[in-house]
Amino acid sequence: MIKRTALALTTTLMAALVTLPTMAQPAKARATAKVDLDARFSEAQSSPKLAEDLYKVGRKVAAVCANCHGEGGTSTKPSIPNLAGQNPAYLLEQMRQFADGRRRNEFMEGMIRAMDSDEKIGMVLFYAAQQVAHQPTANPALAAKGQEYFEKTCFRCHGTSGRGNAQIARIAGQQPDYLRLTLHRYRDGTGVRANSIMTPNTKLMSDADIEAVVAYVSSMP
Ligand code: HEC
Ligand code: HEC
CATH class of the missing domain: 1.10.760.10 (Cytochrome c-like domain)
Structure with missing residues (x-):
């Protein structure tokens, strides 16, 4: 089930790359997203088995994100944020902000709306567990x-x-x-x-x- 979801996501995300402007979700679905995400995240925190399954979903999702955010979430582009080592609650909050338009970035807004809650939580669990590659200062x-x-x-x-x-x-x-x-x-x-x-x-x-x-x-x- 979870495996099929991840595959479906990859397809959706690929489609999202070309059809972004039309991807808006109905307001009702957006309004309920907060509750679902929080409840599902707590569930994953209290169930190692679920967390492991979702982590695998997240690893698949991350293959799509890697184009911009880098392998394992250390970006190679100075204008695109690292996701590696980022804190879960912060990431979930940013996904909410993109989804409801409080934080504006046309591409990310569409991307996040195309993800279901298991994909979002899996992605958060995956990135939180990755190491950021350290870059010494030039000055x-x-x-x-x-x-x-x-x-x-x-x-x-x-x-x-x-x-x-x-x-x-x-x-x-x-x-x-x-x-x-x-x-x-x-x-x-x-x-x-x-x-x-x-x-x-x-x-x-x-x-x-x-x-x-x-x-x-x-x-x-
Ligand atoms: C085409 C490039 C691109 C792709 C692909 C992409 N992102 Fe992003 N992402 C960005 C950019 C650019 C920003 C910074 C947006 C801003 O603040 O202006 C960003 C920001 C974010 C942030 C906020 C990070 C922070 O530190 O606040 C999250 C979370 C995120 N992306 C998740 C994802 C996920 C999950 C995927 C894959 C499903 C993904 N992104 C795919 C370009 C991309
Ligand atoms: C009173 C608490 C507080 C202080 C002090 C504070 N921050 Fe923040 N910071 C936050 C919160 C909360 C967020 C998340 C905001 C959001 O959702 O956009 C944040 C977000 C950020 C982000 C965005 C991270 C990302 O991945 O996009 C940066 C960068 C940042 N802070 C830098 C700083 C710097 C530099 C200072 C000192 C000049 C500072 N902050 C002081 C609370 C604080």
Whole structure:
């Protein structure tokens, strides 16, 4: 059953690549997605057998995502985020935000709407278990400035190691262009990505602060 679902997904995703703009799901289905995902995720957390089955589904799904997010979720493109080592609840929340339009990216919105809840949870379990490939900083002096800034503000939620926690995003080792773009989006209130917690935390950052923090955070193991 689960195997067949994964195969169907691959086909759907391939189709999604060409038919994206028409893939919107009815509002009713979207409104119920939150409840289903949470309940199914708790179920997987209390059943090792289910978690293992879903992990396998996730590994198949990841083969499609690898085109952009890299093998095992370490991206090779500085503008596309790593998914490896990312925290499950954060990933589930981002999928909800793409699905209901709070977070805007036309491609990802369509992709996520084409996935059922087992595929989403399987993908989360798979990526959370992968290691991020560490990339040392090209500019240690800039990264040292970034570390100072990080240790004044960002560590409070993302942790001193930048790995977040069950709810908060891991940012350690994240792709530099993606980090820069994301911080600018929160700060500038673009509407592409808004968050009531991150917006105030980026409001006081200058472009130079962002550059320094990006140099540091992207090089954290
Ligand atoms: C064509 C390239 C492409 C493919 C294929 C793709 N993604 Fe993405 N994905 C992106 C881009 C670009 C972003 C960043 C969007 C933004 O914030 O503007 C992203 C963001 C994400 C995020 C948010 C990450 C974060 O740190 O907040 C998740 C989760 C995600 N993708 C999951 C997936 C999954 C699961 C698949 C496969 C089923 C997939 N993506 C396939 C390009 C892609
Ligand atoms: C009060 C808690 C808090 C503080 C302090 C904080 N963050 Fe965040 N951060 C969050 C939350 C919550 C999210 C998820 C927001 C969302 O869903 O878009 C987040 C998301 C992010 C993301 C997006 C991750 C991704 O994969 O797309 C980045 C990058 C980030 N924070 C960087 C920083 C930096 C750099 C600082 C310090 C200047 C900082 N944060 C300070 C709570 C915080």
